[in-house]
Amino acid sequence: MKRDFLALSQFSKDELDNLFALTAELKLRQKQGVEHSLLKGKSIALIFEKSSTRTRISFEVGVYQLGGQPLFISSGTSQMGRGEPIKDTARVMARYCDGVMIRTYGQEIVDEFAAYCDKPVINGLTDKFHPCQIMADLFTVMEHKGGYEGLTYAWIGDGNNMANTWIEAAAILGFELRLACPKGYEPDPGVMEWAKGKGAKLLLTTNPKEAVAGADVLNTDVWASMGQEAEQKVREQAFAGYCLDDSLLALAKPDCLVLHCLPAHRGEEISDSVIEGKNSVVWDEAENRLHVQKAIMASLIT
Ligand code: CP
Numbered sequence: 175m176k177r178d179f180l181a182l183s184q185f186s187k188d189e190l191d192n193l194f195a196l197t198a199e200l201k202l203r204q205k206q207g208v209e210h211s212l213l214k215g216k217s218i219a220l221i222f223e224k225s226s227t228r229t230r231i232s233f234e235v236g237v238y239q240l241g242g243q244p245l246f247i248s249s250g251t252s253q254m255g256r257g258e259p260i261k262d263t264a265r266v267m268a269r270y271c272d273g274v275m276i277r278t279y280g281q282e283i284v285d286e287f288a289a290y291c292d293k294p295v296i297n298g299l300t301d302k303f304h305p306c307q308i309m310a311d312l313f314t315v316m317e318h319k320g321g322y323e324g325l326t327y328a329w330i331g332d333g334n335n336m337a338n339t340w341i342e343a344a345a346i347l348g349f350e351l352r353l354a355c356p357k358g359y360e361p362d363p364g365v366m367e368w369a370k371g372k373g374a375k376l377l378l379t380t381n382p383k384e385a386v387a388g389a390d391v392l393n394t395d396v397w398a399s400m401g402q403e404a405e406q407k408v409r410e411q412a413f414a415g416y417c418l419d420d421s422l423l424a425l426a427k428p429d430c431l432v433l434h435c436l437p438a439h440r441g442e443e444i445s446d447s448v449i450e451g452k453n454s455v456v457w458d459e460a461e462n463r464l465h466v467q468k469a470i471m472a473s474l475i476t
């Protein structure tokens with residue numbers, strides 16, 4: 175029975191911990207130059223319906239480092255862009271490839287793709303979730319703090335795909351998560367309900383100061399995600415006061431970590447001084463996309 179990686183909620187704490195352990199092992203092997211060809215002879219399709227720098231490069235390089243063949247497929251230059259149904263594409267790709275990563279819009283698209291593709295499917299970002307990114311974020315926290323447990327996490331900004339995935343992670347892994355989002359830009363209510371049902375320690379506020387006070391990990395993201403570009407101006411007004419800047423940072427623990435999935439808009443959701451400052455671990459975070467995704471692929475695509 176194949177296993178997909180579409181949302182963190184499909185995984186238990188033990189399973190995510192196992193992925194982190196494999197990530198650490200694969201990162202070490204790569205740094206030591208030890209061969210780790212766990213995808214030898216395998217072909218992995220990487221489908222993009224949205225732009226990407228990190229996801230594309232880290233998946234392509236990751237597949238290569240594992241001895242496999244990455245296939246970059248842009249929806250715009252494939253028949254997907256001309257309206258070939260998802261369920262047809264999914265069944266055809268399963269005949270050629272050993273696994274598929276897809277970045278697209280609705281979560282229902284990856285769900286449908288996975289339902290029709292009998293090879294493992296990995297979510298490389300949808301409007302609802304970005305699970306590979308939060309795995310990289312947590313692995314980065316583990317490297318810098320010795321673990322992810324017992325820490326307080328703050329999310330400042332849009333209740334978007336990143337925030338929704340953090341909420342799932344908080345529910346599964348049991349850490350405290352405080353989210354500061356403007357009214358009307360809250361996380362997905364269904365995800366909130368699900369997490370609360372799991373006993374997640376969540377605080378949702380409109381006050382960024384309340385969210386960051388004494389926090390160990392601060393995280394933010396762009397105010398207008400891919401597909402929301404037309405709302406940029408309206409969102410700039412709605413998110414005034416939500417910039418992760420030095421005054422907000424000063425309220426968190428002095429040794430807190432600052433995360434940002436990138437790309438960042440300096441002067442909007444984060445100040446240049448904070449993203450370039452001593453608390454920022456964003457470059458480690460970006461690197462760790464490579465290592466966690468290798469662990470995800472090596473675990474699912476066997
Ligand atoms: N963080 C992230 O997913 O970056 P890209 O959009 O560049 O892939």
Ligand code: NVA
Pocket residue numbers: 299300301334335336395396398399400435436437
């Ligand atoms: N929330 C952002 C994340 C980019 C990696 C977006 O969806 O555009």
